[in-house]
Amino acid sequence: MKIVVPVKRVVDFNVKVRVKPDGSGIDLQNVKMAMNPFDEIAVEEALRQKEAGKASEVVLVSVGPAQAAETIRTGLAMGADRGILVKVDGPVEPLGVAKVLKAIVAAEQPGLVILGKQAIDDDSNQTGQMLAALLGWPQGTFASKVVIDGASAAVTREVDGGHETIALKLPAIVTADLRLNEPRYASLPNIMKAKKKPIEEKTPADLGVDVAPRLKVIKTGEPPARRAGAKVASVAELVGKLKEAGVI
Amino acid sequence: MDFSLSEDQRTLVAMLRRFIEEKLAPLEETVEREGRLAPEVARDLFEQSKALGFYAMNIPEEFGGGGLSTVDMMLAEEQFGRTTDILIRRSFGNVYEVLLKCVGPQVERWLKPATRGERTCSIAITEPEAGSDAASIRTAATRAGGGWVLDGKKHFISDGLFSDFFVVSAVTDPSAGGRGISLFLVDRDRKGVTIGRDQPMMGLRGTSHVELFFDRVELDDQCLLGEPGRGLGYALDTLGRVRLGQVGARAVGKATKILDLAVGQARERRQFGKAIGEFQLIQKMIADSVIEINAARLLLWNAAAAIDAGRDARALIAMVKVNASETLGRVADRAVQIFGGMGFSRDLPIERYYRDARVYRIFDGTTEIHTAGIARAALKSGGALYDPVEAV
Numbered sequence: 001m002k003i004v005v006p007v008k009r010v011v012d013f014n015v016k017v018r019v020k021p022d023g024s025g026i027d028l029q030n031v032k033m034a035m036n037p038f039d040e041i042a043v044e045e046a047l048r049q050k051e052a053g054k055a056s057e058v059v060l061v062s063v064g065p066a067q068a069a070e071t072i073r074t075g076l077a078m079g080a081d082r083g084i085l086v087k088v089d090g091p092v093e094p095l096g097v098a099k100v101l102k103a104i105v106a107a108e109q110p111g112l113v114i115l116g117k118q119a120i121d122d123d124s125n126q127t128g129q130m131l132a133a134l135l136g137w138p139q140g141t142f143a144s145k146v147v148i149d150g151a152s153a154a155v156t157r158e159v160d161g162g163h164e165t166i167a168l169k170l171p172a173i174v175t176a177d178l179r180l181n182e183p184r185y186a187s188l189p190n191i192m193k194a195k196k197k198p199i200e201e202k203t204p205a206d207l208g209v210d211v212a213p214r215l216k217v218i219k220t221g222e223p224p225a226r227r228a229g230a231k232v233a234s235v236a237e238l239v240g241k242l243k244e245a246g247v248i
Numbered sequence: 249m250d251f252s253l254s255e256d257q258r259t260l261v262a263m264l265r266r267f268i269e270e271k272l273a274p275l276e277e278t279v280e281r282e283g284r285l286a287p288e289v290a291r292d293l294f295e296q297s298k299a300l301g302f303y304a305m306n307i308p309e310e311f312g313g314g315g316l317s318t319v320d321m322m323l324a325e326e327q328f329g330r331t332t333d334i335l336i337r338r339s340f341g342n343v344y345e346v347l348l349k350c351v352g353p354q355v356e357r358w359l360k361p362a363t364r365g366e367r368t369c370s371i372a373i374t375e376p377e378a379g380s381d382a383a384s385i386r387t388a389a390t391r392a393g394g395g396w397v398l399d400g401k402k403h404f405i406s407d408g409l410f411s412d413f414f415v416v417s418a419v420t421d422p423s424a425g426g427r428g429i430s431l432f433l434v435d436r437d438r439k440g441v442t443i444g445r446d447q448p449m450m451g452l453r454g455t456s457h458v459e460l461f462f463d464r465v466e467l468d469d470q471c472l473l474g475e476p477g478r479g480l481g482y483a484l485d486t487l488g489r490v491r492l493g494q495v496g497a498r499a500v501g502k503a504t505k506i507l508d509l510a511v512g513q514a515r516e517r518r519q520f521g522k523a524i525g526e527f528q529l530i531q532k533m534i535a536d537s538v539i540e541i542n543a544a545r546l547l548l549w550n551a552a553a554a555i556d557a558g559r560d561a562r563a564l565i566a567m568v569k570v571n572a573s574e575t576l577g578r579v580a581d582r583a584v585q586i587f588g589g590m591g592f593s594r595d596l597p598i599e600r601y602y603r604d605a606r607v608y609r610i611f612d613g614t615t616e617i618h619t620a621g622i623a624r625a626a627l628k629s630g631g632a633l634y635d636p637v638e639a640v
Binding site: 034069070073074077185186187188189191192194195 | 255256258259260262263266267299300301302305314316
């Protein structure tokens with residue numbers, strides 16, 4: 001069984017982003033980029049499934065600019081087998097990405113697609129669900145555990161109030177939550193091997209997909225500055241204030 | 249001429265930085281407070297790093313190392329500079345390239361075990377009466393039967409308490425001056441080897457610096473490293489890449505990390521109603537540091553590329569040693585100034601970085617010694633030393 005893992009190039013999670021002065025978006029000049037952390041978890045999960053003998057190949061896909069090849073290379077250095085870069089300059093919305101992935105899935109015929117539950121740049125949390133809908137495949141989102149058994153997968157999901165385990169018939173879509181695993185370090189030998197692993201380049205046109213944005217961003221703004229809170233001298237005063245505010 | 253990093257270089261650097269930030273940085277304060285790295289913690293770090301192929305990356309693959317080029321190794325060493333000496337030694341190994349002079353049975357006895365991290369090595373050249381003037385050592389080895397007998401004393405031997413063997417410089421031909429010095433591989437459990445006291449230092453807490461005493465230590469013939477009389481030459485050539493990495497690249501990495509903190513402070517700290525980074529005197533300190541770090545790194549890469557191309561890089565290495573260590577000194581000093589009282593306080597690590605930075609201008613040849621060497625080379629070779637059109 002083949003596993004496809006889409007990976008997105010996003011602003012590094014350590015970077016404090018700034019809004020462009022004209023409010024048209026985030027300033028990405030001279031900003032460090034990295035693989036979306038949830039995608040790293042998805043890559044790790046695919047690699048663990050392969051190491052456990054449940055999968056035969058891990059294929060990474062990135063939809064983005066030429067530099068997204070770097071993001072694929074990071075995953076190849078972790079141990080994935082090969083990559084596909086679908087080159088697009090400019091923003092691609094979740095539906096566009098899902099359509100591209102549908103075309104990739106048609107060509108690759110994977111048994112499982114593992115995505116990060118969301119990307120940390122736009123926090124959309126849509127691509128996995130949309131892909132499942134487009135393919136008509138079952139989906140296990142917010143996964144904290146994935147157990148593959150023959151033609152089905154038991155996916156434990158993080159839901160409000162606890163965990164829920166569902167059985168999915170393969171092929172299926174899984175989206176990775178934070179606690180699914182801890183991504184590995186790429187080892188020196190694997191970093192060196194990654195150089196020789198193939199990355200195939202495609203365009204949305206090659207796949208017959210139109211990724212033109214359907215949404216219009218009207219304005220991007222800084223979050224409102226937090227105002228200073230009130231200080232209290234004792235627990236009794238705190239309880240009094242909370243009562244006053246009507247929260248207890 | 250493109251100075252941007254390749255994808256695999258970027259990945260290597262990112263992995264090392266993550267390893268350092270996640271695994272090593274959290275241990276730094278404990279090591280500083282306790283003055284030692286607990287052996288079980290050291291063991292654990294070693295095993296994790298080893299499994300990732302991060303140990304002894306400078307040694308060729310045929311001997312079990314990572315086989316990095318000099319340029320790639322400098323990128324790694326720059327990251328190492330972001331943590332402390334002892335944590336680097338235990339996690340990534342200071343496997344000295346002078347051990348590549350090992351031949352025949354020496355390879356299995358010393359080089360490979362050191363590369364695998366089974367046996368740790370220290371370099372023992374400095375003596376109380378012979379620091380910069382390495383040719384004036386008194387430790388001597390004399391021929392006896394099929395081997396040698398070693399007598400003498402060393403000091404400031406970094407990591408000596410932990411080491412399993414030492415590369416020791418000793419006079420083998422007293423009539424030949426600098427050309428009469430040889431290197432020996434001396435196991436610590438040899439009869440007559442005594443490890444002296446751990447000499448307390450201003451910084452580099454957690455790394456021991458010991459005295460070594462050799463009292464009629466009998467060495468078999470295998471213990472001679474390389475050719476007799478070539479010891480000082482090896483110290484200059486083979487240790488050159490070590491000097492470039494462990495001093496030059498680490499100084500650049502340390503300065504970069506310190507500047508990150510200083511820039512953060514200049515952005516966040518507010519006085520007189522604005523961020524202190526808006527004051528021009530603070531800006532001057534930041535701009536100077538940025539320029540100097542970039543210049544130091546380019547000189548470092550230039551020297552590393554010269555080594556990879558097989559050119560004589562000795563003068564370049566000396567320039568890097570002086571420039572990177574002096575840059576680190578200035579950047580660390582400015583950082584204390586930008587942090588003000590908090591920079592002097594032990595509540596922040598800035599004062600520790602400042603103390604740790606100081607020795608970079610001293611060890612592996614002082615600024616003054618290397619400066620004099622650069623001047624001599626320039627007077628001899630002229631433009632070859634500073635003009636690429638003239639360079640060979």
